[in-house]
Amino acid sequence: MSKIKERAATPASSGIPQPAQIAGPVAPPRVSARRRRPGVIALSLALIAAGGAGVSVLLFQVGDRTEVVTVIRDVEVGQVLTEQDLGKASVALDPAVNAVRADEMESVVGKRAAVELKSGSLLSPSQVTKDSLMKAGEQLVPIGLKPEQVPATALVPGQKVQLVHVPAQGVADPGREPDKAGPQSIAGRVVKASKAAPGTGVVVVDVATTAEAGPTAAAWVSADALRLVLDAPENN
Template structure:
């Protein structure tokens, strides 16, 4: 009887007569665990996408305005843009900005188009074996369509005051438009034409008579 009473006393807290309380059990919440894992995965995906997007793009030169073939590229014609890198493309880096300014466009470059090494050249006009001849035109001597650099044209001899054609058949000179501008003094249109060196004198003589007309040929090239 005495032994049983002693054992019961040992199992109780001193001074209380009651057994010790068990520690509370933590309740697991599987839903929150899944949400945490998903959030970590999404963060990793976003970080990876951001790194890929920034590391696989480059800053390149882009035409701010349309640059016509044959015209000199000026600072105001260019801007920069960041595009995705593509092994199939060869855009000009924005680091070449100063080097490109002053070059001559070899093709028509539409506004918003990235420049490539083939879209401009340091070659000057006229080159060896070529000449540039200017012609002032009235509305009756030129086509109604606006002329652009690179257009292929013919300067055709028209009848004189007596209505006869020299030699009885129309004569003409083939040329390529280099530039078009307005003469501030007269308000007339002046077209600079690129021709072969040996044809420049003949064309200039025909233009001097005033009996010529400029014809626009196919723009396919």
């Protein structure tokens, strides 16, 4: 009996697990205070100030807008401008851009387009003219130029040209005077030049000439014996 009592009194021999030992309170980790850097703070303030100044300049530029005249549908060269061709828009206009102001729209209505006007573009004073592209007594001669005959300089309305007769090799020039060695030529003025035709690259140029020279120039074109030569600008 004494041995049985001794075994019962011994906790290790009972087979019952001992309760876990309760841990004490855990101290929080020490966090060292970050060292302030005056240079970083100054740089941050400078960046904030620069950003604010940039926004102010942008807002000022956006607010400084000008009402100008725009083209709202395509206009061919020589066509008279109407109110239906023009519109108005408020834009931030660069001082270098010469555009017609909105309050000047009436001054351009009724004038002719000196160049081809495209929808969505701003209207410039130099793009319109009060003069007719065809003068009284003139005739219009259409001339087809092959790619190798098209000048590298863009052909613009009003540009002065010479229509030179270049007969085929071995064929005499019936229009040339005996005492002149050079080929015969006719003075003309560009009224309109088309874009190069797809595939062939041919450019059609409408040239205004005098009524007397028109039929002769047309005959040269028909015989493929005409070349177009640009005159030097008058201000040179």
